[in-house]
Amino acid sequence: MIKIPFSLGWERAIGQSKEFWLGNDNPRVKVDLPDDFIINQPRTAEAVGGASTGYFPGGRAVYTKCFEAPAEWSDKTVVLDIDGAYMNAEVTMNGEALGVHPYGYTPWQLDLKDAIIPGEKNELEVVTRCIQPNSRWYSGGGLYREVSLWIGEACHIRPWDIAVTTAKVRDSHAVIHIEAVVTNESEKDAQGTLQIRVGETKASLPVKVAAGSTRKMESDIEVVGPVLWSAESPHLYHLELELQTNLGTDHSELPVGIRKIEIDAKNGMRVNGQPVKLLGGCIHHDNTLLGAAAFPRAEERKIELLKTAGYNAVRCSHNPPSEALLNACDRLGMYVIDETFDCWRVGKNDQDYHLYFDEWWQRDTEAMVRRDRNHPSVFCWSVGNELVEAGGMSKGVELAGMQADFVRSLDPDRPVMAAFHSMIKTKREKDKPPRMPFAAASQKNDSEKGGSEEVMKRMADPAVFEKMIENIATNNMGDGFVNGEDVWGEISEDCAAMLDIVGYNYLPKRYTADAKKYPDRIICASETHANNTYDYYQAMMENSNVIGDFIWTAYDNLGEAGAGRVLRSVQDMASGMLGAWPWLSCYQGDFDLDGNRRPQSYYRKVMWQKDDGIHLFAKPPQYTGRKSQGLGWQWSDVWKSWTWPEAYIGKDIDVECYADCDTVEFILNDEVVGTAPVTRFKAEFTLPYQPGTLKVIAHKEGRITAEDTLITAGEPKGIRLIPDRKEIRADGMDLCFVKVCLVDGEGEIVPTDDLEVTADVEGGNLAGFGSGNPCTDENYGTGKRKLWKGQGLICLRAPMEPGKITLKVTGKGFEEELEIRCS
Structure with missing residues (x-):
């Protein structure tokens, strides 16, 4: 089938619906897709979604497109392809209701043949609803991904009915297996040939399909001297299918990659025979200033930036991405964890996917797998994140097994995982409370004893406050053991047994122990804290059963507002885990909302041995001597700046730099002011602030390896x-x-x-x-x-x-x- 872009030339009306006889007087504006109708609406402190959605509102939008359908489409197959509509979408063509789609993140294809009127003007209407609270992050709303039409003959191959796998890889040749389902929608039998071409290799298969039926065609194609796909060398071949029958000629084409991926607990992950550790990051779906709008160039830019920072993998958290993002990962080279849901039957928000899970999980999972299975970048499927049911509640073990088996039925070649965290519990039994893998606080520490006024007074002392935050962050790093008993391991192991890979969110202390307790378990560190990134990374490198480390997050996103903020006072904690108004973004990413690298990105690339330079940063002088405390997702609040108010001249300022070296020399305005040792790729130093130039020189094994400078800026010009x-x-x-x-x-x-x-x-x-x-x-x-x-x-x-x-x-x-x- 031929793909026709259908994203331009729409109209949109925002507003609630009325009784049908009253009409709809919401004003229409011209829009081109992708369009997120939420992003430009006013944010308020009273927004129902609160900090989770970045204080953005919800809403309802109706999209309409009028178009002429060519007369020759009368005997064609016409399929509408909506890559993403958030959410609870309804499609109507010429007044004919064609279907609904609750989930906002899976693609949706509808057959238009019986509703479209060839040779005349047609009206297509799509209604989308973003009813808050429905998400733990900024969702956006509307037709926020691309929309296309697929046009084919009566006998055709639909875009999701092609499956390409690498059957064999040798130095001299590779064999790829191709499956294609031929659909005959006519009242006549179809016969002819299916021509297959990959590069210079061709094959031809005879085709006979009875009227109103389908037939699966299969072929093995041998490619001599294959150029293999990997994140380091993302070579793509061009696959062409030409179906020639008495009912017409139908064309299909797509890029494919030839690669062999092997994963086991003993040897870890190998790609084309080479060992690979996944240097990964979790990303949400929004594109910051564009909202959720998934422009292909915006998705490509995001992956380009992550590649420059040393990443080789992303986890699409916690939903299927746009196809544009996967196309970019294929072209640029990025391994992908493709994930279905953030919840199953037990919801995390009143209006989230748990309302639709039982009826829709199978259809949504199928849509993700069938659309994405030909992308070489996708190495793993994930069926969920931080699931309440992982401890056995609400038939969680059964649900995990059902979903994993269903994914394997669609794609037997990729592993299936789900991400677990420590906050799980068993179902309640008679005369027994639920078991939880963490101990309740048995007593208050000294800073928390006494009346509320007394406690608040003590917390005004920065040292006391910082100790309290440190205790909270430490508790968030639990290992699941309670009084020496492995409660987490016991209550999660049945659910984990349903999976090929078990995602560990914030559980680094378990890697080594679980390698012994579960010797065949493959672990993926599916979420890790920024503040302890060195410890997480070393734990991954020391354990072959851990295939990768995925930092939360690689790129700042809207919503989850303030989770990565530095906490300076009790007032900063008043809003809990997330920030009070007007916090906008999570502030956890290696890149900020504009795509600028934040300090932790430079640190991580040095740690990954992908950067032999040195990178210098300074802390705002009002925080000299203060720790950059948070809940684990924060980084030291340092900046690439040596421009500070005159009031701080002569006063101490903290600086830090990141490098793989032994010592760092600090030079202020051409005078050496001191040296500092490098520990865990970081050197810290305190010096009196003076405007001018601060220079650092990295020394390793007696030689200079790198330099960096900060310069005081003058007046803006x-x-x-x-x-x-x-x-x-x-x-x-x-x-x-x-x-x-x-x-x-x-x-x-x-x-x-x-x-x-x-x-x-x-x-x-x-x-x-x-x-x-x-x-x-x-x-x-x-x-x-x-x-x-x-x-x-x-x-x-x-x-x-x-x-x-x-x-x-x-x-x-x-x-x-x-x-x-x-x-």
């Missing part, structure tokens, strides 16, 4: 615009990301947080304007933003016609203009 590309496609879908920087006369970034700038665009569209600021009351969609640390990010959307986009950014007397070619 202008705005610099830095595009990621100077030319983009004039297809209505391509994007250009433009970094906005406030600079001094020497081009140094001036790290101010209070300069508001405005963007004006001609010849294209302003798709988004944001900053890396994780805690702001600003709204998207206004065309303006305050710079954060002197920086912001603009996203431009290409027009349909060749030409140029002109961007002008102004603010506080500064103005800069940029032109982007569109061809």
